Amino acid sequence: MGRRMRVVLATAAALIAFAANSLLCRAALGGGHADAASFTLVRLASGAAVLLLLSRGMGGARGGSWPSAAALFVYAAAFSFAYFFLSAGVGALLLFGAVQVTMIGAGIAAGERPPPLVWAGLTLALGGLVHLSLRGARAPSPGGTALMLAAGVAWGVYSLRGRRAGPPLPATADNFRRAAPLAALVWIVAALAGAIHLTPVGAVLAIGSGAVTSGLGYVAWYSALPHLTAARAAVLQLSVPVLAASGGVVLLGEVLTGRLLVAGTAILIGIALATMGRGSAPGTSVASRRPTDHTPAASAPRAGNAS
Numbered sequence: 001m002g003r004r005m006r007v008v009l010a011t012a013a014a015l016i017a018f019a020a021n022s023l024l025c026r027a028a029l030g031g032g033h034a035d036a037a038s039f040t041l042v043r044l045a046s047g048a049a050v051l052l053l054l055s056r057g058m059g060g061a062r063g064g065s066w067p068s069a070a071a072l073f074v075y076a077a078a079f080s081f082a083y084f085f086l087s088a089g090v091g092a093l094l095l096f097g098a099v100q101v102t103m104i105g106a107g108i109a110a111g112e113r114p115p116p117l118v119w120a121g122l123t124l125a126l127g128g129l130v131h132l133s134l135r136g137a138r139a140p141s142p143g144g145t146a147l148m149l150a151a152g153v154a155w156g157v158y159s160l161r162g163r164r165a166g167p168p169l170p171a172t173a174d175n176f177r178r179a180a181p182l183a184a185l186v187w188i189v190a191a192l193a194g195a196i197h198l199t200p201v202g203a204v205l206a207i208g209s210g211a212v213t214s215g216l217g218y219v220a221w222y223s224a225l226p227h228l229t230a231a232r233a234a235v236l237q238l239s240v241p242v243l244a245a246s247g248g249v250v251l252l253g254e255v256l257t258g259r260l261l262v263a264g265t266a267i268l269i270g271i272a273l274a275t276m277g278r279g280s281a282p283g284t285s286v287a288s289r290r291p292t293d294h295t296p297a298a299s300a301p302r303a304g305n306a307s
Contacts, residue, residue, distance in 0.1 A: 003227070006223075007224050007227045007228075010220045010221075010223045010224040011220075011221075011224040011228070011236060013217070013220040014217050014218070014220040014221035014224060015236065015237070015239055015240060015243060016217075016243060017212070017213045017214075017216065017217025017218075017220065017221075018213070018217060018221075018237070018240045018243075018244075019240050019243035019244040019246075019247055020212075020213045020217075020247065021209050021213035021214055021217060022240065022244040022247075023244060023247050023248065023251065024205045024206075024208055024209040024213060025039070025079075025080070025083070025205075025209060027205050028201075028202045028205035028206055028209070029080060029083050029084070030083070031201075031202075033198070033199045033201045033202030033205060034197070034198045034199070034202030034203070034205070034206060035190065035195060035196050035197050035198070036077070036080035036081045036083065036084065036190075037077075037080075037183075037186050037187045037189075037190035037191075037195070037196055038187060038190075038196050038197070038198040038202070038206070039080055039198075039202065039205075039206045039209075040076050040077045040080045040183045040186065040187075041180070041183040041184055041186070041187040042198070042203060042206035042207060042210060043076060043183075043206050043207075043209045043210035043214060044072075044073070044076060044176055044179050044180045044183045044210060044214075045180045045183070045184075045210065046206065046207040046209075046210035046211045046215075047176045047180075047210035047211055047214050047215035047218075048173065048176035048177045048179075048180045048210075048215075049211070050210075050211040050212075050215050050216075051169065051172055051173035051176050051177075051215045051216075051219070052173050052176075052177060054169060054173070055169050055170045055173040058167065058169060058170050061170050061173035061174035061177050062166075062170045062171070062174055063165055063166035063167060063170050063171030063174055064165070064170075064171050064172070064173070064174025064175035064177070064178060065161070065165075065174075065175070065178075066178055067157075067161065068158060068161045068162075068165065068171075068175045068178075069174075069175045069176075069177075069178030069179040069182070070179070070182070071154045071155070071157040071158040071161065072154075072158050072175050072176070072179045073179040073182040073183060074150060074151070074154035075151050075154035075155040075158060076179070076183070076214075077182075077183065077186055078147045078148070078150040078151035078154065079095070079147075079148070079151040081147050082144045082147035082148040082151060084144075085141040085143055085144025085147065086141060086144040086145070086148055091144075091148050092129065092132070092241050093129060093130060094145060094148040094149055094152065095148050095151055095152040095155075096129060096152065096237065096238055096240075096241070097126070097152065098148070098149045098150075098151070098152025098153050098155075098156065099152045099153075099155055099156045099159075099234055099237055100122065100126065100156075100234045100235070100238075101156075102152065102153050102155075102156025102157060102160070102234075103156045103159060103160060103230045103231070103233060103234035104122070104230060104231050104234050106156070106160050106230055107229060107230025107231050107234075110230070112229050112230055112231060114229070114231040117273055117274070117276060118231050118232070118235070118273075118274045120270075120273055120274075121235060121269075121270040121271060121272070121273030121274030121275070121276075122231070122234075122235050122270065122274055123270070124266055124267075124269060124270030124273065125235060125238045125266065125267045125269075125270025125271055125274070126238070126270070127266060127270075128238075128262075128263040128264070128265070128266030128267035128270060129238055129241065129263070129267060131259065131262065131263045131266065132241060132242075132245075132259060132260065132263035132264070132267075156234070158175075159221070159225060159233060159234075160230060162221065162222040162225040162226075163225045163226050163228075163230075163233075164226070165222055168219045168220075168221075168222035168223040169219050171222060172215065172218050172219045172222055176215060231274070232274060232275055235270070235271055235274040235275070236271060236274075236275070238267050238270070238271060239267065239268065239271055241267075242260075242263075242264040242267050242268065245260050245264070246264075
């Protein structure tokens, strides 16, 4: 199998995992089966356990870093807590808007110059996301807005650092191993405040989210990132709300609306334009010439976006 096909498959697997993770987060948090602190802790701890087990044959967890682990933790925790303050659509727009600004801005600062076709695709895809997210939405909570923006920036940082992190499995295992104790500290604070609850169903959903759709999905994402420009990696993630909404229709019996069809078509066409545009490859960007640095449950409507 050629390298290009491996990149395509890894990217597709990661995006599908992000969308599936969204459905699990929605079911656990939206269904009242878990609080945000417990879900985050179980998610990161189960992901760490599975990835550490799988990485034993590769010399153990290595290649991660505390900055990357902190970004992973901030994303997972901020997203979970923001879920309770924001409507699904507004949350999707804030999260992915922050991801786009963070990743594309960093790429431009590092020397990438996305061509006009990429900008056109990004504009069309973001327009589709706005149409999917904001129709009928209320003004968002300031606290929830801040949390979701922090989640988007953190995920953008985590993705950018993944472009130079080394072998994806041990690096991801190392990041999860470092992030889990940070989640434990938040859980302790929540427990002292009497704000935790976790049902058996919530625990199963959190384990599935951490061990499979987060842990293994992030390994696939880290394996694809070195071969993607920051702009393309950012734009590709706009497919996650569409995939999650489609999963909700197929798996959860949700209604297929005209708004979803129009917005989904715009997003997917925009992504196609952005990925067809010729731009500087990661291998020739300023970022890739620097020394190695071990450096995604809202929906719209019902279109979850956790990654």
